[in-house]
Each structure stands twice: as C-alpha cells, then as structure tokens.
Amino acid sequence: MSRAIVFNGDETWELRDLPVPDPQPGGAVLRVEATGLCHSDIDHFRGHVHTSWGGAFPSIPGHEIVGRIERITPEAADKWGVAEGDRVAVWDIAFTPAGHRIYGHDFSVDEGSGLYGGFAEHLELVPGSMVYKLRDDLPADQLTVFEPLSCAVTWVKPVADGDVVVIEGPGHMGMATIVAAKAAGASTVIVTGTAKDRFRLDCALRIGADHVIDVDAEDPVERVREITGGAMAGVVIDAAAGNPVTVNLAMDLVHKGGHVVIAGMKDRPLEGFHSDWIPTRRITLHPGAGLDAAGAVALINEGKVPTAELLGDSFPLERFEEAFALLTRSTPGRDSVRVALRLS
Known part of the structure; x- marks a missing residue:
C-alpha cells in the first residue's frame, strides 16, 4: 500500500x-x-x-x-x-x-x-x-x-549577456529565477519584495542576487535608477503572485526597448495599465509559460x-x-x- x-x-x-x-x-x-x-x-x-x-x-x-x-x-x-x-x-x-x-x-x-x-x-x-x-x-x-527551475529557465529567455534583471517576488519561483538569470548571463540581479519578505530577501542575496529592495521601505523605481545609473533594467520578470500591481511596476522598471515577463498568477484584473506603454517605449511582453526540465536538470547535475x-x-x-x-x-x-x- x-x-x-x-x-x-x-x-x-x-x-x-x-x-x-x-x-x-x-x-x-x-x-x-x-x-x-x-x-x-x-x-x-x-x-x-x-x-x-x-x-x-x-x-x-x-x-x-x-x-x-x-x-x-x-x-x-x-x-x-x-x-x-x-x-x-x-x-x-x-x-x-x-x-x-x-x-x-x-x-x-x-x-x-x-x-x-x-x-x-x-x-x-x-x-x-x-x-x-x-x-x-x-x-x-x-x-x-528542478521543477520551479524548469519554469525559470524559460522565463529568462529574453536575458542577454550583461543585462540588468529585476525579479519581482522572492517566493520559491523568484528564487529559482535568480539562479536561471545568472546562468543566462545577467550581470546584475535585483529582487523586490515587501517588508514581510525580509527573510526571503536576505536569502535572495545568499543565492546570488546582487541587490534586494523592500518596496515598503524605499521607492523601487528610484532605487533601480540609482543602481543602474539611470539606465533601468533590460528585463523585468514579474514572479509575484496575488497582487497585479507588480505588472504596472514592471513597466516602470524596464528601459525602452526592454522586456517584461509576466509569470506570477494574479487571480484578479489589473487596474491602471496603459497599453500605450508598449508601443511608445517599445516594450516586449512575454508570457511566463513553458517548462524546460532538461535544462533545469542539467544545471543541477552540473553543480550550478x-x-x-x-x-x-x-x-x-x-x-x-x-x-x-x-x-x-x-x-x-x-x-x-x-x-x-x-x-x-
């Protein structure tokens, strides 16, 4: 039995x-x-x-x-x-x-x-x-x-060598995305969370994040601007579950011509989203979908x-x-x- x-x-x-x-x-x-x-x-x-x-x-x-x-x-x-x-x-x-x-x-x-x-x-x-x-x-x-990492490996497909990547949400999917982003060539990884995420934000630094931002304590847009010298992020990966406000924040964190990956499930409609952001700032939206189990297992088996x-x-x-x-x-x-x- x-x-x-x-x-x-x-x-x-x-x-x-x-x-x-x-x-x-x-x-x-x-x-x-x-x-x-x-x-x-x-x-x-x-x-x-x-x-x-x-x-x-x-x-x-x-x-x-x-x-x-x-x-x-x-x-x-x-x-x-x-x-x-x-x-x-x-x-x-x-x-x-x-x-x-x-x-x-x-x-x-x-x-x-x-x-x-x-x-x-x-x-x-x-x-x-x-x-x-x-x-x-x-x-x-x-x-x-391996399973959350298999999702994260697909989420970081837009990441190019040297990119600054912002990951919204320090849940277990966000943590896996830190590893995947670094493996994809990101030069700087920034993770955002709230005050209740302090334990997870500290862990994000141990796993490989270069900076973490408590959005309840500081303005994430200004902090990313400071970290990047005004350039902002090449890729923002929204891995936060529940609150759709992170989608709008992602649009503010990415630079012109950058990429936003919508991955975290929200379960309710988003208010205040302006579709004009996409053509006027040439932002490419990507769905956080797909699994690359073979790629994730390879990273694990190789000790990465x-x-x-x-x-x-x-x-x-x-x-x-x-x-x-x-x-x-x-x-x-x-x-x-x-x-x-x-x-x-």
Missing part, C-alpha cells in the same frame, strides 16, 4: 492508503523520494486548478516530484533511457490519449490507480510521461527545485544550483499539516523560502 494525501477540492484533505499498481504497458511505477510544495497547491486545496483543462477532484496534489524507478516496462525503459533504481525528475505533463494532463492536478484519485500526484509514496507513470536522470549525491528534497539554500524546509508525510501551514505563511514567527515533503 502507498500512503497519500488527497485534496477534496473544498479546503479539506485526508490521508488514504492506496494499492501500488503494476506498470501499464509503456509506463512505470516510481517510489517517490520527495516532492516540493507550490503556491498552486494552495489554490488546488481551495478547489481551483490553474490549467486550461480544469483539474480533477478528489486528487493527490504535488507536481515537483523526485523519486526512483521501482518498476518499469521494457518499452518505457527504452524510450526514457532509465532503469529500475535510477533517480529521476518527473516532468509535470503526461501526453496521454485523453490529452495533456498534469500530475498533481488533472488526475482524479478515483480513476485507475489514483496515484497520480507527488504527495504520495508511489506515483504511477503513465505512457506519455517524461523523466530525467538526476544526480545521486544530494538529498532528494533539495533536488525538487545552490540546492541546499533553495530547499528551505522539508517535512515527512505525517507532518503534512505543518508543511502546508508554512507554505501558506500561517505559522507564527516562521517563514521559509521553500517547502518540501520527504516521502522516503
């Missing part, structure tokens, strides 16, 4: 024991070692899934999955280039006959084995999945950063990622409530740059 956390879609969850299945033809079974927690898991808990195809309930959440191949069919072994015992990162998206489906979001626990999310001791890898070999010499919970600093805190499955409280920033007196579950 495999223990699993199940979200019901109504802000309730339960712990279930599910049978471990045999692999489907062209598939495998993964022994999950660790899974990172994401802000989208909070929305999932509340019954809202950020996918165009809707999500499913009840379901096992978790999509930042690292584990070891426990059983695999010959077809999958040949296609994926892995064998039993290999440690792998699981790409979120499975290309199934029913369409693209995301582990931890789009599979109901009541279909098939039900083991289609990372908050469980086993994951059924269906045909159409993709996995990538990961190094063996680091703890698995550190390696779950401070995985220990990016981990934050990790908990065993039986302490899920503590982990989730820290994720939602509802633990008095504590904050974390990132939260993960250890499954084995």
Whole structure:
C-alpha cells in the first residue's frame, strides 16, 4: 500500500492508503523520494486548478516530484533511457490519449490507480510521461527545485549577456529565477519584495542576487535608477503572485526597448495599465509559460544550483499539516523560502 494525501477540492484533505499498481504497458511505477510544495497547491486545496483543462477532484496534489524507478516496462525503459533504481525528475505533463494532463492536478484519485500526484509514496507513470536522470549525491528534497527551475529557465529567455534583471517576488519561483538569470548571463540581479519578505530577501542575496529592495521601505523605481545609473533594467520578470500591481511596476522598471515577463498568477484584473506603454517605449511582453526540465536538470547535475539554500524546509508525510501551514505563511514567527515533503 502507498500512503497519500488527497485534496477534496473544498479546503479539506485526508490521508488514504492506496494499492501500488503494476506498470501499464509503456509506463512505470516510481517510489517517490520527495516532492516540493507550490503556491498552486494552495489554490488546488481551495478547489481551483490553474490549467486550461480544469483539474480533477478528489486528487493527490504535488507536481515537483523526485523519486526512483521501482518498476518499469521494457518499452518505457527504452524510450526514457532509465532503469529500475535510477533517480529521476518527473516532468509535470503526461501526453496521454485523453490529452495533456498534469500530475498533481488533472488526475482524479478515483480513476485507475489514483496515484497520480507527488504527495504520495508511489506515483504511477503513465505512457506519455517524461523523466530525467538526476544526480545521486544530494538529498532528494533539495533536488525538487528542478521543477520551479524548469519554469525559470524559460522565463529568462529574453536575458542577454550583461543585462540588468529585476525579479519581482522572492517566493520559491523568484528564487529559482535568480539562479536561471545568472546562468543566462545577467550581470546584475535585483529582487523586490515587501517588508514581510525580509527573510526571503536576505536569502535572495545568499543565492546570488546582487541587490534586494523592500518596496515598503524605499521607492523601487528610484532605487533601480540609482543602481543602474539611470539606465533601468533590460528585463523585468514579474514572479509575484496575488497582487497585479507588480505588472504596472514592471513597466516602470524596464528601459525602452526592454522586456517584461509576466509569470506570477494574479487571480484578479489589473487596474491602471496603459497599453500605450508598449508601443511608445517599445516594450516586449512575454508570457511566463513553458517548462524546460532538461535544462533545469542539467544545471543541477552540473553543480550550478545552490540546492541546499533553495530547499528551505522539508517535512515527512505525517507532518503534512505543518508543511502546508508554512507554505501558506500561517505559522507564527516562521517563514521559509521553500517547502518540501520527504516521502522516503
């Protein structure tokens, strides 16, 4: 049997024991070692899934999955280039006959084995999945950063050598973007946050940011102007979730002919946005979309990622409530740059 956390879609969850299945033809079974927690898991808990195809309930959440191949069919072994015992990162998206489906979001626990999310001791890898070999010499919970990093690697595509990059939001996605921006050639990385983000802003400096700005204590536009000698940023990556005001701020932080990447989910309309900013200042807007798991895993395997600093805190499955409280920033007196579950 495999223990699993199940979200019901109504802000309730339960712990279930599910049978471990045999692999489907062209598939495998993964022994999950660790899974990172994401802000989208909070929305999932509340019954809202950020996918165009809707999500499913009840379901096992978790999509930042690292584990070891426990059983695999010959077809999958040949296609994926892995064998039993290999440690792998699981790409979120499975290309199934029913369409693209995301582990931890789009599979109901009541279909098939039900083991289609990372908050469980086993994951059924269906045909159409993709996995990538990961190094063996680091703890698995550190390696779950591959998933946010795979997003960040795509977000920094507009970054050119020598660019000044501003990253709005020091959440775990913003932290991964610091690493990705430096790897892409950014000369200076500036991270903005609020007063409640002090712990995370300090961590951003340890991870590789050159400057951090508390927007509650100083004017971010004037501070970026000071840092850049008036040139402003070549690329602004809005990785802040929740408040859409950061989109307007991004337009003020970028220089003429620069790039703005909109990545953080806002969940409400933006007021005060002037589309004239785009043609008159020749600003290029980019969607914060896409995943480059292969690129992220390569950075990790090559030792270019401070995985220990990016981990934050990790908990065993039986302490899920503590982990989730820290994720939602509802633990008095504590904050974390990132939260993960250890499954084995």
